[in-house]
Amino acid sequence: MKATSNRGLCVVVVVIGLLAVSPVVYGQGGNFDNVTITTTQLDDNLYYLQGQGGQIGVLAGPDGVLMVDTQFAPLTDRIVAAIRDISTEPIRFALNTHEHGDHSGGNANLAAMGVTVMTRDELRAALAGSANPPARLPMVTFGGPVTFHMNGEIARAIPIAVAHTNGDTMVYFEHADVLMTGDFYRSEGYPNIAIQNGGSLKGMLAGLGRVIGNSGPNTRILPGHGPIVDRDAVRAHRDMMLVLMGQVQERLDQGMTEDQIVAAGLTNAFDSQVANPGTTNERFIRQLVQELS
Template sequence: MKTIISLLGLALCMNLTVQAQGFDNITIEATKLTDKIYVLTGAGGNIGVSVGDDGVFIIDDQFAPLTAKIEAKLKTLSDKPIKYVVNTHFHGDHTGGNANMHNLGATIIAHDNVRERLANEPQRNGTLAPKEALPVITYNDRMSIHMNGEKVAIVHVDNAHTDGDSMLYFLDSNVLHTGDTYFRGWYPYIDLKSGGSVDGYIAAVKQGLMLIDDNTKIIPGHGGTESNKVEYLAYLEMLEGLKKIISGEIEKGRTEDEVANDTSLTKTYDDQGYSWQFITSEKIRRTFYKSLKQ
């Protein structure tokens, strides 16, 4: 199990630094959660999929070089067209396929801030995202999609992983897609430079818990294809525990470097395996310090 987690962590490190090499070797896998809902994995954030008579609706679309493989896998699940793509936030491992999905006929939907960042912040190649990659339907708080026989609630959570995060809840299927407001089994990546914050991240998890029950199937942004309320509660406990510890160190007047270098502060959670290649224990201490100090 630890080997699998390590490999997943390594894959995510590559995704978050958007290293394009190796996509030819990526296989898109599908995991069935309910009669209507699937999860696709490959390289990037978990893709949620709804299939039914109305068509195919997906949550996030990973990287552009993977679109053909994603489309091929979707065709094994449904012969219907891809009608909608909802981006949970703006990072490239969740939005990289937007332009391709647009060209396949899909309508791109996201929070207002996702469109703003995609339209105005240069990508890693130094250019802005093409017009085709931009969401054409945006919202500032929440919206609903009625498709494939059920209502899907899209809920914006403020300043969590970024400033444009959304989670999606399938009411009849009882499935929650959290985007990157939940890294199952790992310390979270809180993108402070893009509006993320510790307090907002904790609030997002609490909001997600308000939507679900003991039987809900949870699709995390990363860290496996499926989670549950018990694991989600443990994740919240870790976040709140870290906040209490780091806040206490700030009150003592300790500096960022002192906190970042004190391995004892996160030992309880390090021992549980939360530290990984991209977000190490040192990095999570530094992130919490910077966010809470503000």
Template sequence: MSKVEIRTTKLSDTVYMMVGSGGNLALSTGPDQTFLVDDQFAPLRAKITAAIAAVTPKPVGFLLNTHWHFDHTGGNENFGKAGSIIVAHDNVRRRMDSEQLIEFFGMKTKPSPRAALPVITFSADTTFHLNGEEIHAYHAPRAHTDGDSVVLFRGSNVVHMGDIYFNGMYPFIDTSSGGTVDGVIAAADRVLAITDDRTKIIPGHGPLSNKAELKAYRDMLESVSGRIRQMIKDGRKLEEIVEAKPTADFDEKWGKGFIPPAKFTEMLVRNLLRGGK
């Protein structure tokens, strides 16, 4: 983490995108509280704090987690101890407060320290009235996980989608945390319905995006999952489906991320076999 740099891009008068290692951040500044979306890994706290201080002298008043994964919540304990009010969906606190197994990677996580846990949770949605605009967060059911939130900065026409959206790469869908491919598609459809061609979309991973790119991502997921669903219906086994390369025509654009095409295919097969819809 010593070589990681936090890069800040201004998206509106009050909203910034911050990129380092881990999930992308959003920052809202202005006359009221400083509002942060996600916080990457704990070792980056000092760098993230310095990047925020370069934009505003105000400490983070509110911190919203888009989901529970440690590359988006790793800084929670430090921010919580510093006085930030941590907010998330109900299931984020529930998963952070207990041992979790991310089956696809064979990775166990321990319960988070008390200071890292969200202190305000919601089941459907919540709205913050800060810095001259409404910041609306709503739950996207069974998408990347079972606790995903989409965050709308309404006045700025900016959306943070968390890991529902991996821009330019195949996504990780955490089946063991309640995620489903159909939930990701449904979440993308909802964002597409409430945005326009000027909307700036912050993905969980990858560069700043827009409505057209999100539509291409959504269509890719529908296409590939539809092919795999038909192969499952035809009685083909996991190994046969992987060998058939149902992602082949998308690999040049989407297959160069941290999940290669074969692993993405395997993930979708297992997701759909477990009723991932």
């Protein structure tokens, strides 16, 4: 553990709680004045940062720094300062697990500092086509797996098709045995299929299968949001999705409306095992109805 303060942790907990219930997280809005960045060491050269939004992976050492996700643009200075506490080597690469602003918002700031930002082709296209395109778009795009050989680590960026969005990537750090998933797996709140960003139920389930298949019993899985878990937690999460999917399908077959299915309280049985559910239960049921109709 490095540079961690209790106050910072409290801020992070409160903020993550808000994110679980707030649909505003994709944009750059909000007040970031009180956000502090906390750093946690995962392995010799691997860390993750928490502030507001998705968790940032930092692989640091003599070969320079690789970042996975960049959080909101107003936080870039604080994030870079936190990285400088880890390493003074140049930040060479930043890649995104997906397009949402709480994961990619800092891209343009980093690009202006000379960082090479790399994303899926779909992610770059989504940023370019958004209502407020960033000042700088990713310079390097990829359609298949990309492997980084840096700082004694092998980091594999693995595209996950149409899951949380249409441009998801998970990153596996072989030496550390750490897998970063982005938001197609979250260890708090109910799943979020961002259908408006090209996500799909089928792709989410397939992506969770990839996580489980790529993980051993000791693999630490670092989600886009929420605490680190192991593959058993991801299995349980997928099982919950399958049960709810079946229950929603059954009610659709009986002719129930979306609101009737929401009112049926299907998620009540799972609320005790989902951290910070907020209103994500309703959101997820509505997404299931949309996907299964």
